Amino acid sequence: MGATDETSRITRIWSSLSYRIGVNVAKYPILTIVLCLALSAVMSIKLACTEKVSAIDGYAMDDSMSRYEFKTFQEFLDSDGPGITMGVLIRAKDQEDGNLLDDFRLKEVVDVADFISTNFKINTSGVEKNFNQFCRGFCQANEPVIQYYNGLQVLTANNTDSISNRIDLSYPTSNFFGVKFSLIPNFFGITMNEDGEHLDSSTLIVLYFRAERYSDWTTKMVKKWELDVRDYFINDFKSDLINVEIMSQTVVETEIVRAGMSLQPFLVIGFAIMSTFCTVTTMLSSVYLYSQKPTWNKVALSIIACITPFMACGTAMGILFFLGVTFSPIMCITPFLVLAISVDDSFLMLHAWNRLESWRTSPIDKSLKEHMMGEVLVETGPAITISALTNILAFTVGALTSPPEIRIFCYGNAAAIFMDMFYQATFYTAVMTLLVDNKTEEVSARTKRIQEKITKVVSKFFRGYVDFISNVFVSTSIVLIWFVFIGFGVLGLTQLHVELRPSKFFLKDSPMLRLNEIRNEKVVTYYTPVTVVVNNPGDLSNETTIERLNELRLKLENMPEAIGNESTKFFVNDFVQFRNDISEEFDEENMDIETFLNWSEYRFWRGFIKIDNSTNPKTVSKFMFTTGFHGKHLKNWLNRGELLKDWRLAIEEFKDDFNATVFSEDGFFLDMLDTIPTITWQTTLATFVFVSLVCFLFISDLFTVAVVSIAILVTSVGVFGYLSLFGVTLDPVIMSIAIMCIGFSVDIPAHVTFHFYAARSKNRSSNNQIASAFDSVDSLKKTTTIPSEEENQNAAFRKSLTFALSSVGFPVIQAGLSTDFCALPLGFMELYMAKMFAAALTLCVTFSLIHGLVVIPALLSVKSHLMTRIRKCL
Structure with a gap:
């Protein structure tokens, strides 16, 4: 029992700390709000001013072979970082299979090579130099195209034996006045003449521009040169004969950033949906469950509950950027995740206040409000902390075991969730202190009649549901169905395999999708x-x-x-x-x-x-x-x-x-094929273990912790197993989602089991400090008839389950539905990353709700019946 006593002491210490925080924040609410807003504003400015970048190599592990090979290659080039590496893909305009060897088209191809080489400059050693001037080692990469064109021109003008003997435009190796060159790297989509030695047509020509980096070049300068070339051929280049498209690492990264930033407008939609949902549900529960009057303060509290996570995200990311962490496009998902978590916590706090306030018959003075705010944090603090710490731990473990881009995503999520927990305990508590309503006026007779009817219906439902789930046949059947669910999830996991596709990183309208298709079809295969x-x-x-x-x-x-x-x-x-x-x-x-x-x-x-x-x-x-x-x-x-x-x-x-x-x-991407499965299961396992340990710190009952842990594991298996059955494959996005699901799958089961454990502890000992959070029990429980503990062994179980469900049942349903609504806008985006997060988040929350409200009560019921039988046998 030593472990149990220790973990109970941890819970008591945390409850005591939560009470002090609540009381002190309620004493100085305006000062707290001003300080929080100032901190959020400063860090949000840093966030806004930080350059939005991406790194293709960010999905390869730090110790991957490709990183060592890239470093060796850069050392060979004597480069402190990558220089210019750009491919120019040229095709016939308005003709998929148009022949670029046509004299006029080929001349424009050569003109493009010359234009890029002479018109785009970088400051090198204090002088503006074009490609021909700063290029050192790879200046002749496009000579095969130029010499082939020159050879055609010479042969057309003078195709005598003396000339034709010195110019041989054969494929794959040509000879121009004694200089041999290979056509293979530049000419694609080719067909041969009848002689089988010379080109008849080519539908794709690729030009290469590579320059080693100078010591005074910055990465920003290199990227600007490549983007200037890209922008010119998108906006200014005019031709009736050819299409020119640019492919480089910079262009790819820019498109990935654009895809991530496209999520921002949907944050406004998500905020509007969440604010509406929170306002409506909070107003209905306050008026019809707790006999309160509808006021604008409740609307303000609901909207501020949705503002708080954005403050947390702005603060967290600003701090990370001050510490030197770079931006990653996948971080644009973070506000949606924190919004879902934060609103959950706000619901718990508002319902806790309403329960405490519903028993007051007189106006609440300042000292009493301070005490009540302390009690609100005592009741909700451990549950909120379990939820936050498990999510923080999940992302921290993910950061330690993931490649750099996923690591940045994990850092951002962990920091944002921590700041959200901080703002919930400080900023939102202070706002509640100022805006929560005192029961100074009675509601109308009509509203009171509706409230009484709802109370009876809800009370009847609770009694019926607890009786239903406590039935040994029902609970056993639920557990058996649950095993079938697990079986199909495991089956899906066995079919999960790695697949990398460009469409997973870009928007549907991105030119990179077409360029990658061309590259795959006409370049890579040849x-x-x-x-x-x-x-x-x-x-x-x-x-x-x-x-x-x-x-x-x-x-x-x-x-x-x-x-x-x-x-x-x-x-x-x-x-x-x-x-x-x-x-x-x-x-x-x-x-x-x-x-x-x-x-x-x-x-x-x-x-x-x-x-x-x-x-x-x-x-x-x-x-x-x-x-x-x-x-x-x-x-x-x-x-x-x-x-x-x-x-x-x-x-x-x-x-x-x-x-x-x-x-x-392609080495960075190719190395992911082997590392993603290993990293995913290792990270998931490590996260699962540590999250279970955090739960044990606050729920000092091994069986209850085991139930929560199993719920977490089965939820994660269910999410990825069923996604796999619907054709989803493993990739960096899914790897980051795996970490997210471990954290999210804790919330609802943890809330239910914590309150179940708290109720059982209260029943066992009236001196238990954690019971102070529940001294005032709402009318729902008062109208629920629960057998005394002496009548039968199942009475204690029914009483604890009724307490848990009546305390958090409505808030977790409210939180679950709000999370689904939060994810809804992402599902309508033409972006793989957004759709996968929406699908996974919806499944995770749905499965967590089912576990928290159905499976876990069924498992606890089965355990209760088994223990009763065992005691009888003994």
């Missing part, structure tokens, strides 16, 4: 590049080293999905050939890497090589090479994930020789 960074190449004059490097290249080129040698950019062979060709003209000391790169046909390799200037002659300290892969199956992210694993496995053999690493632009 050319999926992998970059290999050789961090320790060794001595390139050593034949053994050269052979080993070629083994590494061939390892990748001989993989099943590889395009082969024609897609590979591997400088080593050109360098070896160069050394052999000019060995008679140069001394060995003069044939260093700079000599190689200064030759016009080899300048292209400058971006692929890092030079060690400390050696004489200069040598290669690092280099990278690329090769391509193809296949229709690569449209599927899972298959691309398997290919990434194959790349990593292929270079593992050469790890000791060259310390080689692979890099893929």
